[in-house]
Structure formats: C-alpha cells, structure tokens
Amino acid sequence: MNIILLGPPGAGKGTQAQRLVERHGMRQLSTGDMLRAAVKAGTPTGLEAKAVMERGELVSDAIVSALIGDELDAMGADTGAIFDGYPRTEAQARSLDEILAARGRKLDHVIELGVDEDALVERITGRYTCATCGKGYHDTFEQPKVPGTCDKCGGTEFKRRPDDNAETVRTRMAEYRAKTAPILPFYEAQGIVSKVDGMAEMDAVTDALESILAN
Ligand SMILES: [Zn+2]
Numbered sequence: 001m002n003i004i005l006l007g008p009p010g011a012g013k014g015t016q017a018q019r020l021v022e023r024h025g026m027r028q029l030s031t032g033d034m035l036r037a038a039v040k041a042g043t044p045t046g047l048e049a050k051a052v053m054e055r056g057e058l059v060s061d062a063i064v065s066a067l068i069g070d071e072l073d074a075m076g077a078d079t080g081a082i083f084d085g086y087p088r089t090e091a092q093a094r095s096l097d098e099i100l101a102a103r104g105r106k107l108d109h110v111i112e113l114g115v116d117e118d119a120l121v122e123r124i125t126g127r128y129t130c131a132t133c134g135k136g137y138h139d140t141f142e143q144p145k146v147p148g149t150c151d152k153c154g155g156t157e158f159k160r161r162p163d164d165n166a167e168t169v170r171t172r173m174a175e176y177r178a179k180t181a182p183i184l185p186f187y188e189a190q191g192i193v194s195k196v197d198g199m200a201e202m203d204a205v206t207d208a209l210e211s212i213l214a215n
Pocket residue numbers: 130131132133134135150151152153154155
C-alpha cells in the first residue's frame with residue numbers, strides 16, 4: 001500500500017501519518033527528511049544534492065526522484081510508503097508513478113484531510129499554553145478549571161505562539177491550496193482521491209483513514 005497524505009497545517013496530518021506508521025509498519029517518506037539523511041550518510045545521491053545546495057541552487061526533480069528510489073529500494077517490498085510533501089507538480093506526480101512502477105508498486109490512495117477554514121482559524125488561534133509547565137489549553141475547547149490558573153502546576157502565566165493568528169493560518173491555507181491544486185486533478189482523473197474530514201476527532205479521522213486503506 002502506497003499513499004499520499006495531504007492536509008493543511010493544523011489538520012492533524014502528522015499525527016495520522018504517525019499512527020499509520022505504528023499500526024501498519026508503513027514508512028513516511030518526507031523529501032526534506034530524506035534529503036537531510038542522504039546528505040548526512042554521504043550516499044551518491046546525497047553528495048550530489050549537497051553540491052547543488054552548496055551552490056545555492058534548488059535540488060532538482062531528478063535528485064528527489066533518485067532519493068525516493070533509493071529509499072524504496074531500501075524498504076522491504078511489503079512495506080507501504082506514505083508520501084509527505086511530494087509531489088508538488090504534475091511532472092513530479094508522473095515521475096512518482098514511474099518510480100513506483102519500476103519497483104512493482106503503485107499509488108493506491110491520495111487522501112486529503114479536509115478542513116473548514118474558519119473552524120481551523122478558531123482551532124489554531126484559540127490555542128495557548130501554560131508558561132511554566134507547557135500544558136496546552138484552548139479558549140473555546142479547554143479552559144483551566146480555575147480561570148487563570150494552570151490545572152497541572154498552578155502557574156498563572158500563559159503564552160501564545162505568535163504565528164497562531166488568523167492571518168498566518170489563512171496564508172498557510174492559501175499556500176496549501178496553491179501547492180495541491182496542480183496535483184489533485186491528476187489523481188482525481190485516476191480515481192484514487194479520497195477526502196476525510198480533518199476537523200473530526202482524531203480517532204474518528206484515524207477510523208476513516210483505516211476504512212479507506214481497507215478498500
Ligand atoms: Zn502549568
């Protein structure tokens with residue numbers, strides 16, 4: 001089973017990918033992580049990528065394809081892949097199909113964790129944490145039992161992350177749409193796109209993913 005998991009920041013994609021890794025022994029293939037690992041390990045592809053980056057250039061599609069190929073070759077044939085952050089363009093999507101086909105694999109599902117943008121803004125901008133112990137709270141969903149006092153440590157100072165604001169969330173959503181817009185039609189034409197409600201409870205999202213994978 002090889003899948004692409006899509007979802008904007010805040011949709012819980014990282015958590016869901018981690019669960020698939022734990023439950024099904026799948027491997028999450030993030031191009032950024034693969035690149036860093038290959039450079040560190042000094043593989044031929046890693047050395048090539050390092051030279052490109054040292055010249056201040058972007059790593060080409062050919063290098064990324066080679067990285068993915070290396071990674072798939074190193075995985076057991078029964079180990080499924082979760083692609084994360086790749087492909088971003090239709091050319092990369094076609095290339096991924098070829099990389100997989102050359103190894104007797106295919107892409108089974110492209111799953112998008114959908115979000116309601118306004119609800120996502122509320123979810124993210126309402127977050128805050130105890131400045132002392134780091135316990136997380138939310139303006140709407142999880143206030144301390146005694147207002148202004150941390151349930152866990154009794155602290156009275158709280159903090160918010162500066163990028164947990166509506167403008168940043170909406171900018172990230174726009175960036176996400178721009179990144180996925182080029183590839184979704186390509187996969188929709190193959191009939192392998194499924195959408196899951198990323199705003200649902202985490203366990204319900206996991207159940208929805210599992211039922212897609214079971215088909
Ligand atoms: Zn605390």
